[in-house]
Amino acid sequence: MTAFCVAVAVALCIVPIVRYGARRTGTVDIPDPKRKLHSRPIALGGGLAILLSMFLALCAAVGVAQIFGGNPFAWDLQWTALSLGCVAIVLLGFVDDRWTLRGRQKLLGQIAIATGIVWTSKVVHHMDVLGMHIDLGVFAFPVTVLWLLGAINAINLLDGADGMASTVGAILAAGFAAISAIKGQPLECAISLAMTGSLLGFLVYNRPPATIFLGDAGSMLIGLVLGVLALWGSQKETTVLAIAPLAVLAIPLFDSVIAILRRVLTGRSLYDTDRGHMHHLLLERFSHRRALAIVAVLCITSTASAVMSVAFGRQWIAPLGAALALGWLVVSRSFGHAEIVLLLTRCWYFLESFVTPRRRCKDQVRQRTWQMQGSRSWDSLWDSLVEFADKHQLAKVKMDLNIAWMHEGYHGSYQRAEVPEKSRQVSLRTPILAHQRMVGRLEIVGCGEMSNLYEVLELLVERLKDLQPEIERLMTEMDSAHRAKQDLLAADSGATIAHTATTDHAATADHAATTDHAVTSERPTSAPGWVETGGSKAML
Numbered sequence: 058m059t060a061f062c063v064a065v066a067v068a069l070c071i072v073p074i075v076r077y078g079a080r081r082t083g084t085v086d087i088p089d090p091k092r093k094l095h096s097r098p099i100a101l102g103g104g105l106a107i108l109l110s111m112f113l114a115l116c117a118a119v120g121v122a123q124i125f126g127g128n129p130f131a132w133d134l135q136w137t138a139l140s141l142g143c144v145a146i147v148l149l150g151f152v153d154d155r156w157t158l159r160g161r162q163k164l165l166g167q168i169a170i171a172t173g174i175v176w177t178s179k180v181v182h183h184m185d186v187l188g189m190h191i192d193l194g195v196f197a198f199p200v201t202v203l204w205l206l207g208a209i210n211a212i213n214l215l216d217g218a219d220g221m222a223s224t225v226g227a228i229l230a231a232g233f234a235a236i237s238a239i240k241g242q243p244l245e246c247a248i249s250l251a252m253t254g255s256l257l258g259f260l261v262y263n264r265p266p267a268t269i270f271l272g273d274a275g276s277m278l279i280g281l282v283l284g285v286l287a288l289w290g291s292q293k294e295t296t297v298l299a300i301a302p303l304a305v306l307a308i309p310l311f312d313s314v315i316a317i318l319r320r321v322l323t324g325r326s327l328y329d330t331d332r333g334h335m336h337h338l339l340l341e342r343f344s345h346r347r348a349l350a351i352v353a354v355l356c357i358t359s360t361a362s363a364v365m366s367v368a369f370g371r372q373w374i375a376p377l378g379a380a381l382a383l384g385w386l387v388v389s390r391s392f393g394h395a396e397i398v399l400l401l402t403r404c405w406y407f408l409e410s411f412v413t414p415r416r417r418c419k420d421q422v423r424q425r426t427w428q429m430q431g432s433r434s435w436d437s438l439w440d441s442l443v444e445f446a447d448k449h450q451l452a453k454v455k456m457d458l459n460i461a462w463m464h465e466g467y468h469g470s471y472q473r474a475e476v477p478e479k480s481r482q483v484s485l486r487t488p489i490l491a492h493q494r495m496v497g498r499l500e501i502v503g504c505g506e507m508s509n510l511y512e513v514l515e516l517l518v519e520r521l522k523d524l525q526p527e528i529e530r531l532m533t534e535m536d537s538a539h540r541a542k543q544d545l546l547a548a549d550s551g552a553t554i555a556h557t558a559t560t561d562h563a564a565t566a567d568h569a570a571t572t573d574h575a576v577t578s579e580r581p582t583s584a585p586g587w588v589e590t591g592g593s594k595a596m597l
Contacts, residue, residue: 059121061250064114068258075102076269101154104147104274110255130244135178142174150274160328171205208284211309216276218336219267226279227256232360233286265345304363304375318396323457332461335392355382418475429466439469452476458497491528
């Protein structure tokens with residue numbers, strides 16, 4: 058426990074120093090209404106604080122072990138590589154936080170770091186999951202690197218709300234510490250405890266309302282360490298433990314998988330930003346603290362099941378716990394429901410195409426809409442486009458709305474069973490604009506041999522122009538409703554605070570009246586605090 062206690066103490070002391078330095082150097086996270094939730098610049102630099110806390114905690118653990126009977130930690134080349142990789146990932150994240158790298162540039166740096174770590178350690182040549190033995194063969198090295206990349210970016214994508222990534226990272230690291238202790242691996246346990254302590258100390262300043270963020274440096278550091286612990290732990294274990302690391306990382310990996318599905322199935326770029334991640338959707342339904350508590354409970358459920366599967370030697374416990382946590386998110390429609398329904402629908406259409414008779418293909422049309430986020434009805438826009446497609450015999454129409462700053466997402470798909478061959482197709486992909494901003498994309502596919510092709514394209518442009526005022530009207534209504542909701546929440550919060558202050562003052566007066574000695578006039582004062590109104594925060 059030395060590593061844990063020292064890490065907590067060091068983090069509590071060093072985070073304010075790092076925060077001060079970040080503010081002085083301008084290393085802050087600027088608010089972005091499209092995908093970020095904070096309303097004022099917040100200091101970055103959490104990655105540096107966590108790295109220093111972990112390093113000093115491990116040094117203390119080694120020193121204490123040597124004083125009290127030898128050093129049980131077997132340090133070798135792969136741990137040296139991990140240490141250098143942690144420094145490199147923090148540097149990469151700092152550069153991105155300070156000067157903003159392109160997505161592909163950051164990915165290239167991640168690949169270089171992950172490759173260096175895998176090159177100096179053991180490669181996963183096979184996987185044993187639920188009794189299935191899978192030999193990776195020539196894909197062993199790239200799959201191992203991809204695992205680390207997945208872990209790094211899973212935590213990175215989850216870092217979008219105050220205290221979210223640090224809470225998740227602390228719980229997962231504690232789970233790996235328990236697994237390592239059960240297996241008798243002191244170094245892995247010490248590193249896991251050092252990360253747990255560092256994140257808990259950092260969480261004091263990162264909890265809502267946060268005064269410092271992890272930044273890409275911190276979130277990528279957490280993902281790298283957790284990915285390596287899962288990777289190296291699984292190489293030394295039996296079949297029972299092979300699935301445990303996946304269960305521990307189930308929640309962040311699920312968030313990443315759903316984000317990739319959403320962007321691929323709706324035709325968006327993988328680098329597109331949105332507010333469709335798990336924490337964004339939970340914050341639409343719950344307060345910030347309650348959403349954080351829900352994610353914590355889900356992570357504890359999946360992590361505890363993984364630890365129990367190791368402790369009791371029962372392989373099925375780990376996937377059961379992970380399935381319960383993920384199943385609640387989907388069934389309650391808190392996260393992932395729309396994407397999974399969209400995926401299943403696409404799969405059903407694909408399978409149905411194999412049994413549909415050719416004579417029915419010409420007239421059969423499949424069209425459906427999905428509310429990816431929000432509650433505003435966009436059906437009137439979609440119905441207008443479907444009417445246009447039916448009238449002009451278009452083969453395919455897709456409309457994807459991504460109004461991230463208003464928490465709205467909508468996807469519509471129209472497709473005939475018989476689509477022209479690629480060589481005979483004409484396709485058009487155009488942005489949908491409103492209030493001089495891009496709010497979505499429209500894609501159409503038709504037969505290139507239509508005699509009135511150019512006339513149809515002209516009519517389509519005119520239809521989009523006609524729809525623009527309707528889109529702007531709906532967006533104005535949403536904005537007005539959102540502002541009214543914020544004002545109501547602010548008013549309710551103010552009334553609650555005023556009532557509390559009045560009650561306290563009355564109680565003080567009653568107490569003064571019943572005392573025998575003279576009491577000077579005292580007026581209770583409330584300490585400065587924060588009121589959260591939806592995604593915004595106001596200081597009282």
